[in-house]
Each structure stands twice: as structure tokens, then as C-alpha cells.
Amino acid sequence: MTEKKMIPPNTLLAFGVVGGLVGVYLAYFLAPMNPIFVFFGALGAVCASVWGADVVRRVASYGLGTGVPSIGMLALGMGIIAVLFGLSLGLGPAGPLVAFITSCVIGAIIGIISKKVVGMTIPIMVSATTEIAGAGALLILGLSIVIAGSLDFGVVVTEVVTTGFIMMIYIAGGMAMLHPHNSNLGPDETQDRLLALSAEKAGIAVVLSGFASVAGMGAIAVTMLIGLFIWYIFWGKYYGFVKRDAYKVIDVGMLPTEEEMQ
Amino acid sequence: MIDIVGLIASNLIWILAIVIGGTLISISVHFIPVGGAPAAMAQATGIGTGTVMLAAGAGIAGIIAAGAVMAVNQDLWVVIGAAAVGAAVMLAATMIVATWIYAYGVGVMPVSAKVKYDPITKYRQDLYVSQGTEGHGIPTVAYVSATIGGLLGGLGAGLAYYALMKVSTLPVTNLNLVAVVSTFTIGFFFINSVIPSYNIVGTIEGFHDPKFKKWPKAAIASFLASIPLGILAVVAVGSLAAVGGL
Numbered sequence: 001m002t003e004k005k006m007i008p009p010n011t012l013l014a015f016g017v018v019g020g021l022v023g024v025y026l027a028y029f030l031a032p033m034n035p036i037f038v039f040f041g042a043l044g045a046v047c048a049s050v051w052g053a054d055v056v057r058r059v060a061s062y063g064l065g066t067g068v069p070s071i072g073m074l075a076l077g078m079g080i081i082a083v084l085f086g087l088s089l090g091l092g093p094a095g096p097l098v099a100f101i102t103s104c105v106i107g108a109i110i111g112i113i114s115k116k117v118v119g120m121t122i123p124i125m126v127s128a129t130t131e132i133a134g135a136g137a138l139l140i141l142g143l144s145i146v147i148a149g150s151l152d153f154g155v156v157v158t159e160v161v162t163t164g165f166i167m168m169i170y171i172a173g174g175m176a177m178l179h180p181h182n183s184n185l186g187p188d189e190t191q192d193r194l195l196a197l198s199a200e201k202a203g204i205a206v207v208l209s210g211f212a213s214v215a216g217m218g219a220i221a222v223t224m225l226i227g228l229f230i231w232y233i234f235w236g237k238y239y240g241f242v243k244r245d246a247y248k249v250i251d252v253g254m255l256p257t258e259e260e261m262q
Numbered sequence: 263m264i265d266i267v268g269l270i271a272s273n274l275i276w277i278l279a280i281v282i283g284g285t286l287i288s289i290s291v292h293f294i295p296v297g298g299a300p301a302a303m304a305q306a307t308g309i310g311t312g313t314v315m316l317a318a319g320a321g322i323a324g325i326i327a328a329g330a331v332m333a334v335n336q337d338l339w340v341v342i343g344a345a346a347v348g349a350a351v352m353l354a355a356t357m358i359v360a361t362w363i364y365a366y367g368v369g370v371m372p373v374s375a376k377v378k379y380d381p382i383t384k385y386r387q388d389l390y391v392s393q394g395t396e397g398h399g400i401p402t403v404a405y406v407s408a409t410i411g412g413l414l415g416g417l418g419a420g421l422a423y424y425a426l427m428k429v430s431t432l433p434v435t436n437l438n439l440v441a442v443v444s445t446f447t448i449g450f451f452f453i454n455s456v457i458p459s460y461n462i463v464g465t466i467e468g469f470h471d472p473k474f475k476k477w478p479k480a481a482i483a484s485f486l487a488s489i490p491l492g493i494l495a496v497v498a499v500g501s502l503a504a505v506g507g508l
Contacts, residue, residue, distance in 0.1 A: 065463035067298060067312035070456045077452035080445060081494050088498035090264055102494065110453065110487050117483040118461045154505040162441040167448075 006191050009058065013131065016051020020044040020138030024096050027145045035215035038146050039223045042206040045142030045173070046199055046230060052135030052177035053198030057191065059128035060181050068185070071132060072178025076170050078106045078129075079136025083144070084161075086137075087153040096151055100137050107133025132177070139173040140166075143205060146223055149215030165212045172208055176201035187252040193241035196234050203231030269429075269500040270493055277492040279425035284454045284488030285481050286418030291317045291458040292477045293411025294353065295404035295468050300396065304368045307375060307397035307404060307467045309360050313459035314452065317415055319356070321451035324349035324416030325444055328423045333435055338424055345420025350412035357400050357408055364399040372399030376471050382406055397467070407468025418454070423447045429496050431503045439502060446495045453491065454484045 023044020030037035052075060060068045086099025111129030114120045122128070144166075145151050148159040160166050180197040184190075210223030270277070294316055295308035302310030309316060327348025328341050335341070364370050373390040374380065375397030380387055383402045391397050400408075426443040427434055434440075458480035466473050 064460065066456075066459040067314070069312060070314045070459055073314050073318070073452045074456040077449040077456070080449040081453075081491055081498075084442065084446065085494040085498045088264070088501040089266070090501070090504075106490060106494070109490055110457070113483045113487050114457060114460055117486065118457065118479055120460055153501075157438050157442055157502070157505070161445050162438045164441070166441075166445050170448075 007054070007195070009054065012051050012054045016048050016131075016135055016138065019047025020051070020135070020142065021097070021100065023047060024138065024141045024145060024151075025093075027142070028093065028096065028151055031145065031149055031215070035149050035219040036222050038149055038213065038215050038219050039210075039226050041142040041145035042210065042223050042226060043142075045139045045146075045206065046202040048135045048138035048142060049173065049176040049202040049205070050195050050198050052132050052139065053180045053195060054191070055128050055131040055135065056177055057181045057189075057194055059122060059124060059132075060185070061189075062122040062124075064122075068182040069174075069178050071128075072174040074110070074129070075107075075132035075136035075177060076140070076174045077136075078110065078133040079103050079138075079140045080166065080170065082106055082133070082137050083140045084156075087151060087156055090153065095153075096141050099141060100134055103133040103137035104130050107131070135177065136173070139176070139202075139205075140169055143169045143173060143209040146206070146209045146219075147212050147214065149213065149219065159214050163212075165209070168208055168212065169205070172201075172205035176205055188245055190241065190245060193238060193245060196238040196241055200231055200234035200238050203227050203229075203234060206230060264497070264501045264504055266497050269497050273429050273496045273500060276425040276429050277489070277496055280422045280450070280492035280495060281485060281488040283418040283420075283422035283425065284450060284491070285485045286414050286421065287317070287321065287451055287454040288418075288458045288480045288484030289477055290320075290411045290413075290415030290418060291455050292462065292466060292474050292480065293407045293414065293468055294320075295357075295400060295408055295466065296459075296462070297465050300465065301398075304364060304370045304398040305395040306465050307373070308400065308465055309357060309408075313462060313466075314455050316353070316356070317411075317455035317459075318448075318452055320349040320353045320412045320415050321419045321455065322448060323352035324412075324419040325423055325447050325451070327416070328420040329440055329444060332424070332427060333440075336434060341424045342417050342420035345423065346413045346416035349416025349419065350409050353408050353412035354405075357405055361400050361405075368398075370398040372401040372404075373397050374401045374403060374467055374470070376467050377403070381470050396465070403470050404468045407470070410469070415451075415455075419447055419451055422450055426495055426499050429499045439499070442499060442502060446499065450488070450491055450495065453487065457483050457487060 082103030206227030297308030
């Protein structure tokens with residue numbers, strides 16, 4: 001890593017967890033008053049996605065041995081199961097929190113299994129799977145409340161799952177987490193550029209879920225505008241970072257010759 | 263608040279079925295010739311994409327087949343049979359098209375670099391491997407291996423789907439139930455195809471590949487991982503019936 005200023009993992013963890021949970025809960029409590037407030041869920045989803053993208057960046061830079069998309073799909077797979085479980089318990093306001101914690105627990109279990117049984121040698125594997133599972137769950141919760149306007153299990157099932165928008169969340173949300181590292185990896189990878197791309201991708205996911213929302217025209221318009229705004233701002237930032245990084249010449253050395261490879 | 267313990271206790275047999283399904287999915291991934299990025303450039307044997315994408319594509323095809331059949335016939339063997347055939351057809355179709363592209367588009371012949379003679383056709387392989395590559399295209403043995411993988415993966419996905427459908431007291435044609443169960447099964451399939459892909463590390467050609475011998479590790483890992491996932495899925499699907507208006 002050549003750059004000087006890096007956001008430490010714990011700051012991003014706090015940003016993702018607090019931002020995600022606060023966003024989901026603000027939407028949860030304010031949506032009954034006015035459905036427009038579901039956009040807080042979208043903001044929470046963006047926070048979670050930036051956090052998740054940073055975790056993917058840290059774990060995948062060790063080399064997963066298979067494509068980066070695998071870990072994004074794993075994150076959202078764990079998230080979906082945990083979210084539907086957490087909401088199905090009928091705990092009311094505790095539901096999203098239970099879903100988030102369940103997701104982290106599944107993530108930890110899968111991390112421990114892949115380390116102890118499969119024998120992966122990545123030192124941060126357990127913490128990374130725990131974090132991406134949590135980020136995946138928050139992302140699904142945030143975008144689900146945008147679409148359904150509520151986190152009541154019955155409403156989420158009929159408006160998000162049965163309509164098939166859950167798959168849109170799965171892929172668009174997964175993209176926001178896995179794509180930044182997949183497209184920025186390499187010796188000239190910089191954290192700020194990667195995170196900007198994640199926020200940009202999350203903006204697209206917010207626009208899509210705003211479009212799919214059943215919470216009324218106001219919620220659709222506000223969420224889509226916020227999504228477009230996030231997309232525009234971070235697309236500009238990302239473009240700026242790409243230009244900055246491209247103008248700087250970084251010597252990565254020559255490709256090794258055949259003799260050096262022996 | 264729903265009765266979690268009661269739901270789990272009365273559905274132990276279905277949790278077991280889900281766990282077996284997850285283990286089958288995990289084993290199936292080892293049969294599928296995954297070449298990843300090298301195969302996309304025809305520098306390794308197999309199909310040019312990751313394990314997860316390929317296995318998940320087959321698994322989702324299997325779930326669609328199982329879902330379509332389950333609406334008309336609730337016999338276990340019919341449902342998981344349809345899922346197995348659906349997934350195998352999906353993989354076979356993917357591979358035949360990939361073979362056309364490799365043969366007529368890229369201009370390479372299907373050849374394995376891991377064995378000297380194809381175990382099925384007994385054709386010589388090593389002479390035809392281009393220099394600097396690890397084989398290319400999809401030779402007969404990899405094709406057969408992937409079809410077996412599709413059958414196993416579909417079997418696993420179908421079993422998990424069938425078990426979750428049986429957990430709920432809602433009718434099997436209830437759209438919401440079908441949607442929730444399908445979503446769960448797809449999430450479950452993704453998790454259980456990522457775990458073996460970490461076991462494979464990179465590319466695999468099929469059952470003739472030396473890496474195939476590593477499958478028990480992934481099977482145990484998926485078996486263990488599927489237990490909590492199965493419990494969560496059973497609770498969520500089982501509580502659907504208690505939700506009004508579905």
C-alpha cells in the first residue's frame with residue numbers, strides 16, 4: 001500500500017455498524033409517520049456496503065484462491081438467511097438487530113469452519129466473514145425497508161421476496177460489496193478509490209430499490225433522488241480518484257523473465 | 263414470538279434433509295470443470311468462469327425444475343429427480359456451447375492436462391496441450407464429470423427445497439411460500455458452493471483431477487455449516503404459516 005492516509009478497519013466497522021443500524025432503525029420508526037423516511041434505510045445500506053467493500057478488500061488481498069465474487073455471494077447468502085430468520089421471529093423492533101447479530105454469528109461459524117476444516121490460511125478469515133455477513137444483513141435490511149416501507153415479516157415476504165426484488169437486492173447489493181475490489185485490485189489499488197466505487201454502486205442499488213418501492217410516490221421520488229445524488233457525487237469522486245491515480249506513475253517493476261521464475 | 267424449539271423439534275427430519283442437501287451440493291462442485299479466468303483465455307481446461315457462478319447457475323436451474331414439478335406432484339423422488347435432471351441439463355447445455363466456442367471460435371481442441379489418457383475415451387491428451395497452457399476446452403471426461411456434478415448439485419438443491427416446502431403447513435402452491443423457500447435455497451446453495459470453491463483453490467477439471475481427492479474436507483465443512491443454516495431456515499419457513507394474510 002503506497003498511500004499515506006488509510007481509513008483504519010475499526011473506523012469503517014463503526015461507520016458500517018452504527019450507520020447501518022441507525023439508518024435501518026430511523027426508517028423503521030419514522031416510516032409509520034411518513035413513508036418518505038424510508039430513505040434512511042437506503043443511507044444505512046450505503047454505509048453497510050462501504051464497510052463490506054473494505055472488508056472484501058482486506059480479505060481478498062490475501063488471495064482467496066477463487067474469484068472475489070465468491071465472497072460477495074457468500075456475504076449476501078448468509079445475510080438473506082439471517083434477515084428472513086430475524087424478521088420471522090415476530091420480535092417487533094428487535095427483529096433487525098436479531099437479524100444482524102444472527103448474520104454475524106453465521107459468518108463467524110462459516111469463517112471458523114473454512115479455517116479449521118477447509119484449512120484456509122488467511123489470518124483474518126473469521127473476522128472477515130463475520131463482518132461481511134453483518135454488512136450483507138444490514139444492506140438487505142436497508143434496501144428491504146425501502147422497497148416494503150416496513151420490516152414486518154409478512155410485508156417483507158409479499159413485497160420483497162414474492163415479487164422477486166430480493167434477487168435484485170442480492171445481486172445489486174453484492175455488486176456494491178464485491179465489485180469495487182474486483183475492479184480495483186492490483187498494485188495501484190487505493191482505499192479511497194475503492195470505497196468511492198462502493199458508494200457509487202450502492203447508489204445504483206438505492207435507485208433501483210427506490211423504483212421498486214411500494215411505500216408511495218413520495219418515498220419513491222425521495223429515495224430515487226437520494227440514490228441519484230449519491231451515485232452522481234461518488235461517480236465524480238471515483239472518476240477524480242481514477243484520474244489522480246492514473247496520472248501518477250507507480251513503478252511495479254518489470255514482468256519476471258523466464259529464468260527468474262525458475 | 264413463535265415457538266422456536268417446537269418448530270425445530272418437529273422438523274428434525276427436514277433439517278437433516280437440508281444438511282444432506284448442503285453436503286451433496288458441496289461434493290457436486292468438485293465434479294464441475296471450473297477454469298476461471300485462465301479458461302476464459304483458453305489456457306486451462308474447463309469453463310471460463312468461477313465455481314460459484316457455474317454451480318449456482320446449475321443449482322438455480324435445479325430449484326426452478328423442482329419448484330415447477332412440486333406444484334403438480336409432491337412425491338419426493340419426482341421432485342428431487344426433476345431438480346437433478348434440470349441442473350444436469352443446464353450444465354450440459356453450458357458446456358456444449360462452451361465447447362463450440364472453444365473449438366470454432368478460439369480454435370483450440372478440448373484436452374486435459376491432468377491425465378495422459380482420457381479415462382473414458384482413452385484418447386491421448388498430453389500431445390495436444392498447447393505450450394504454456396494447462397489444457398483447454400472441455401474434454402469428454404470433464405464433460406461427463408460435470409454432468410454428474412449437475413445431477414448431484416440438483417439433487418442437493420431439490421432435497422433442500424423439498425424439505426423446506428414440507429416444513430410449512432401452507433399449501434405448496436402458495437406463492438409466498440414458494441418465494442421464501444426458493445430464496446432460502448438459493449442463499450443456501452451460494453454458501454455451499456463457496457465453501458468447496460475455497461477447498462478447490464483455483465481450477466479443477468473433474469473427478470480425474472488430483473485435487474478431487476480433497477472433497478471430504480469440503481463435505482465435512484458444508485455438513486457442519488448446513489446445520490445452523492438448516493435450523494434458521496426451518497424456523498423462518500415454519501413461522502410463515504403464523505403470518506396473517508399470506
